[in-house]
Amino acid sequence: MPSAASSDQHTEICIVGAGAAGLWAAQACAAAGAQTLVLEKTRRTGSKVLSSGGTRCNLTTSLDADATARCFGDGHNFIRPALRNLTPQEVRARFEAMGVATKLETEFEKIFPASDSALQVRNALESEAKKVGARFVLDACVDSIAPSETGWTVVSSKGVVHCKALLICTGGKSYPKVGTTGDAYPWFRGLGLKVVDPVPALVPLSSPAPWIHALSGIAIDGELRIGKSKRRRPVLFTHRGLSGPASMDLSEHVTRGQKREASLDFLPDVSWEDLRALLVEGASKSGSPRLASLLPLPRRVVEMLAAQAGITPHNPPLNQINKSSRHRLIEQIKNLRIPVSGSLGFAKAEVTAGGLALKEVNRLTMEVKKAPGLYVFGEALDLQGPIGGFNFQAAFSTAELAAKAACAACR
Numbered sequence: 154m155p156s157a158a159s160s161d162q163h164t165e166i167c168i169v170g171a172g173a174a175g176l177w178a179a180q181a182c183a184a185a186g187a188q189t190l191v192l193e194k195t196r197r198t199g200s201k202v203l204s205s206g207g208t209r210c211n212l213t214t215s216l217d218a219d220a221t222a223r224c225f226g227d228g229h230n231f232i233r234p235a236l237r238n239l240t241p242q243e244v245r246a247r248f249e250a251m252g253v254a255t256k257l258e259t260e261f262e263k264i265f266p267a268s269d270s271a272l273q274v275r276n277a278l279e280s281e282a283k284k285v286g287a288r289f290v291l292d293a294c295v296d297s298i299a300p301s302e303t304g305w306t307v308v309s310s311k312g313v314v315h316c317k318a319l320l321i322c323t324g325g326k327s328y329p330k331v332g333t334t335g336d337a338y339p340w341f342r343g344l345g346l347k348v349v350d351p352v353p354a355l356v357p358l359s360s361p362a363p364w365i366h367a368l369s370g371i372a373i374d375g376e377l378r379i380g381k382s383k384r385r386r387p388v389l390f391t392h393r394g395l396s397g398p399a400s401m402d403l404s405e406h407v408t409r410g411q412k413r414e415a416s417l418d419f420l421p422d423v424s425w426e427d428l429r430a431l432l433v434e435g436a437s438k439s440g441s442p443r444l445a446s447l448l449p450l451p452r453r454v455v456e457m458l459a460a461q462a463g464i465t466p467h468n469p470p471l472n473q474i475n476k477s478s479r480h481r482l483i484e485q486i487k488n489l490r491i492p493v494s495g496s497l498g499f500a501k502a503e504v505t506a507g508g509l510a511l512k513e514v515n516r517l518t519m520e521v522k523k524a525p526g527l528y529v530f531g532e533a534l535d536l537q538g539p540i541g542g543f544n545f546q547a548a549f550s551t552a553e554l555a556a557k558a559a560c561a562a563c564r
C-alpha cells in the first residue's frame with residue numbers, strides 16, 4: 154500500500170479485517186491472481202489467533218466435515234458446504250504445507266501446532282498471504298461501506314478504497330480489547346440486512362452462590378446441563394461462578410437471557426441406583442468409612458454436597474447418614490442445582506453469538522444475497538461452534554468459499 158494513503162486506492166478485492174478469516178481469504182485471493190488489499194484496524198494481524206488456546210492455538214478439529222458441521226447447532230446446514238469444500242483435514246494439511254507441523258490432542262479431538270505456538274500459526278498465515286502478493290494496511294479502521302457503480306467503496310481512517318468485491322470479516326464483539334467491537338453490524342443494518350442480536354458466547358458464567366465460589370480452583374469431569382442442553386466436559390469452579398469447556402459451551406443459553414440455573418452431575422458414569430448401593434454398602438462395612446473416603450471426588454466438593462443435602466457434620470461416617478439424608482445427598486451428587494446470574498460478558502467471551510443473519514448469505518459463496526459483490530464470513534456471521542478448534546475452522550472454511558467466489562466474480 155503506498156504511503157500516500159489519503160488518496161483513493163483501487164483494487165479488485167478489498168478485505169476488511171485481518172483476523173483468522175481475513176488472513177486465510179487474503180492468501181486465497183492473492184494466490185488466485187486477484188489484486189488483494191487488506192485493511193486492518195489494529196497495528197497487527199491475527200490478534201485472536203495470538204491469544205487463542207492459551208497462546209497454543211487450537212487451530213482445528215480432527216472430526217470430519219459432517220461431524221464438525223453438526224457441532225454448529227442451528228448453523229449446521231449453513232456451514233456444511235463450506236466444511237466439505239475445505240475440510241478440517243485439509244486445513245491441517247495446509248498448515249503442514251506452510252511449515253506448521255501439527256499434533257492431535259486426543260481429548261476432544263483438538264489439533265494444535267506441534268510447537269504449541271500461536272505466534273507460529275499467525276506468522277505462517279500472514280507470510281503466506283504476503284508471499285503471493287496480498288497487501289496489508291494496518292491501523293486502517295473502516296468507518297463505512299457503500300455500493301458503487303463499479304463495485305464497492307470503503308472509507309477508512311487511511312483513505313478511500315474502490316474495489317470490485319468487498320470481503321467483510323471483522324469478527325464479532327467479543328474481546329473488544331483486540332479490535333473486535335462489532336463495527337460491521339451498523340453497516341449491515343444500513344444495507345437493510347438482518348443482524349441477530351449479538352451476545353457473549355463461550356464465556357465463563359457468574360453465580361451468586363457463595364458455596365460455589367468456595368470451590369474455586371477445583372475442576373470436575375462431570376456432566377453439566379443448562380435447559381435441555383448438556384455437555385460431558387470439564388467444569389471449573391471459580392471465585393465468580395463456573396468456567397471450563399462445559400460451562401462455556403453452554404453459556405449462550407444464559408447470555409440470551411433464557412436460563413438462570415445449571416445442574417451438574419458429579420458422577421455421570423455412576424447411575425443413581427449404583428450410587429445408592431455404594432453408600433448403603435459402605436455404611437455396612439466394619440468401622441464405617443467416612444463419606445469423603447468413599448466418593449471419588451475432592452474432599453471440599455464432598456463437604457459442599459453434604460452441606461447442600463443438610464448433612465452435618467459434612468464428612469460423617471457413612472453409617473450416620475439416615476435414609477432420607479442419603480436420598481438428598483444422591484440428589485445433590487447427581488443433580489446439583491446451581492443458580493446462575495449471568496456471564497463475564499464480551500470482555501471475557503471467546504466468541505460472539507449473533508451477527509449477520511445466515512438467511513442473508515448464500516452458503517455456497519458467502520455472498521450477501523441482496524448486495525452483489527459483498528461477501529461476509531467468519532465470526533461476523535451468526536455462526537458459532539463449541540470449544541475445540543471449531544471457530545477457526547469455520548473462519549477458514551467460510552473464507553475459502555468467499556475468496557473463490559469473489560475471485561471468480563472479478564474475472
Ligand SMILES: Cc1cc2nc3c(=O)[nH]c(=O)nc-3n(C[C@H](O)[C@H](O)[C@H](O)COP(=O)(O)OP(=O)(O)OC[C@H]3O[C@@H](n4cnc5c(N)ncnc54)[C@H](O)[C@@H]3O)c2cc1C
Pocket residue numbers: 169170171172173174175192193194195198199200201202204205206207210211212213293294295296322323324325327328331332333334336337502503504530531532533541542543544545546548
Ligand atoms: C481468548 C480467545 C481464545 C480463543 N481460542 C480459540 C481456539 O483455540 N480455537 C478456536 O477455534 N477459536 C478460538 N477462539 C475464537 C476465534 O479466535 C474466533 O472465532 C476467530 O478468530 C474468528 O475469526 P474472524 O477472522 O472471523 O474474526 P477475528 O479473528 O476476530 O478478526 C477480526 C479482525 O477484524 C478487525 N476489524 C474489526 N473491525 C474493523 C474495522 N472497522 N476496520 C478494519 N478492521 C476491523 C479486527 O481488528 C480483527 O483483526 C478464541 C477466541 C478468544 C477471544
